[in-house]
Amino acid sequence: MRELDAPQGYFLQGAVDRQIIDKLQGDFPICARPYAEVAERLAISEEDLLKRLERMLADKVLTRFGPMFQIERMGGAFVLAALAAPEVRYEEVTALVNALPQVAHNYRREHELNMWFVLATETQDGIAEAIARIERDTGLPVYAFPKEREYFVEMKLEARV
Amino acid sequence: MDELDRALIVATQAGLPLVARPYALIAEQLAISEDEVMARLQGLLTSGMIRRIGAVPNHYAIGWTANGMTVWDVADEQVDQLSVLVGALPFVTHCYRRPRALPAWPYNLFAMVHGSSRDECSAKAEEIRLLLGAACRANDILYSTKILKKTGLRIGA
Numbered sequence: 001m002r003e004l005d006a007p008q009g010y011f012l013q014g015a016v017d018r019q020i021i022d023k024l025q026g027d028f029p030i031c032a033r034p035y036a037e038v039a040e041r042l043a044i045s046e047e048d049l050l051k052r053l054e055r056m057l058a059d060k061v062l063t064r065f066g067p068m069f070q071i072e073r074m075g076g077a078f079v080l081a082a083l084a085a086p087e088v089r090y091e092e093v094t095a096l097v098n099a100l101p102q103v104a105h106n107y108r109r110e111h112e113l114n115m116w117f118v119l120a121t122e123t124q125d126g127i128a129e130a131i132a133r134i135e136r137d138t139g140l141p142v143y144a145f146p147k148e149r150e151y152f153v154e155m156k157l158e159a160r161v
Numbered sequence: 162m163d164e165l166d167r168a169l170i171v172a173t174q175a176g177l178p179l180v181a182r183p184y185a186l187i188a189e190q191l192a193i194s195e196d197e198v199m200a201r202l203q204g205l206l207t208s209g210m211i212r213r214i215g216a217v218p219n220h221y222a223i224g225w226t227a228n229g230m231t232v233w234d235v236a237d238e239q240v241d242q243l244s245v246l247v248g249a250l251p252f253v254t255h256c257y258r259r260p261r262a263l264p265a266w267p268y269n270l271f272a273m274v275h276g277s278s279r280d281e282c283s284a285k286a287e288e289i290r291l292l293l294g295a296a297c298r299a300n301d302i303l304y305s306t307k308i309l310k311k312t313g314l315r316i317g318a
Contacts, residue, residue, distance in 0.1 A: 021223055026213035030199045030206070032182055050179050053216075057176075063311045064217040066176040067202065071314055073210045074162040080259065080271075098310045101317070106309035109230065111301070113266070116230070120314045143262045145271075149241065151256040152248030160224025160277060 013052070016044060017061075018159040020052060024065075025156045076122045078104070080145045081131060082113040083138070090114075096137045102130040113143065162210070165193070167316070169201055174314050177214075219308070225275045229282040230303040231289060232268035234261070239296040240270055246292055247272050252285050267299055279304060 019042055029037045039049040056062045072078060085093040090108075097103055097117060106117040119130050131142045168191050178186045184202070185195040205211040220228055235243060240258055247270065248256035255273040274285040286302050293300075 021216060021218050024216045025218070026215045028177075028214040030184070030203050030214070032184070032195065032199075034183065035179075035181060046181060050181075054179050056216075057179075059222075060219055061222040062216050063219050064176050064313055065179070065215070066173050067205070067214045068212045068217070069170055069174065069205075069314050070210055070212050071316075073208065074166075076316075094309050101315040103310055104313050104315070105311050107228075107305040108307040108309055109303040109305050111303045113303075115309070116303070116305075117310070122316045143266060145259040145262070145266075147257040147259055149244070149258040151244045151258070152253060153255050155254045157218065157220060157223065157225050157254070157275060159218070161222075 013055075016042065016048075017052060017056065018161075020049070020056070021062075021159045071120055071122065074122075075124070076120065077124050077127050077146075079119045079127045080116065080147070081119055081134075082116045082143045082145070083134070083140045084113050085115050085138075085140065093138050093140065097134055099137075100130055100133065102126060165191070166201065166205065166210075169198070169205070170314075170316060174316065175312075217311075217313070219311070220275060221308070224277055227276045227279045227282045228305045229274050229276075229279070229286065230305070231272045231274055231282075231286045232301050232303065233270040233272070233289070233293060233297050234267040234299040235270045235293060236296045236298070237269070243293055243296055244270055247289055250285075250288065250292070253289075268301065274302075 024038065028034060031037060035049050036046040039046045053065055057065060097115065098106055102119050102121050104118045104120040108114060109116050119127050121127050121130060131144060135142050172187050172190055177183045180186055184198045188195040188198045244256060244258055247253060252274055253272045254275060257271045258269055259271055261267055261269050272289060274282050276282040283302065290297060290300060
């Protein structure tokens with residue numbers, strides 16, 4: 001199991017890292033030298049920007065750098081789902097759930113339903129297949145919470161450290 | 162979405178190459194021109210198939226150590242009208258209506274809040290509670306205690 005957990009108290013290497021995180025959560029340019037363009041805006045060199053991105057990805061300060069696809073607009077689906085994993089089986093169940101490439105995110109949460117994950121599939125049917133697979137592999141019932149309506153989504157948080 | 166769009170997704174879903182000319186490198190992999198890669202990506206962005214292009218931070222690492230999924234049982238006839246207001250609160254990052262799973266799960270409104278402490282999150286949840294008023298019959302806040310996976314979309318090659 002890959003741990004992405006809290007580099008708690010992780011210190012960003014200065015104001016530049018913070019600026020990169022704050023300015024680069026969207027609007028990455030589509031042009032021949034996009035990193036050079038962003039670097040100029042940040043008043044650093046293209047090489048420095050690339051090195052910093054590489055380091056922040058390696059340190060898991062960033063989990064990804066690239067396009068975020070809305071698979072729903074392409075006939076696919078994102079569905080939030082949850083299950084109640086017995087504490088003694090938590091690691092085993094995590095490994096079984098995470099083994100599916102359709103599991104895009106997975107969080108441990110404090111509740112009787114203690115594992116919450118997002119399924120992302122290319123087709124609508126893919127969701128039911130993934131849920132059936134998880135139920136079969138883990139022997140646990142999966143609760144699906146497909147969104148019925150989206151009121152707001154904008155996941156941009158500024159760096160606070 | 163055609164085959165080329167799909168190939169572009171497969172080539173970039175794990176991330177853009179960290180090289181001076183990332184789109185040229187993708188073009189080389191797909192045996193098309195750099196201009197075509199850029200035009201396609203621009204098209205996907207314009208049509209909303211790409212929500213945005215950029216960095217996805219690990220919230221914990223950048224100081225947002227308390228992440229709470231607030232959940233609410235809101236009367237069906239009022240949920241849409243009220244949820245628009247909840248979604249408009251500056252600190253709510255996601256806000257959705259979802260089906261209940263009775264009897265285990267009575268909540269139909271989900272709103273994510275983040276903070277440097279649980280106190281900060283619960284203060285934000287309290288603001289939501291005040292906004293919902295009597296239409297809210299029950300609520301809870303589920304804090305995340307561990308990121309078990311955060312890869313994002315992965316479709317097969």
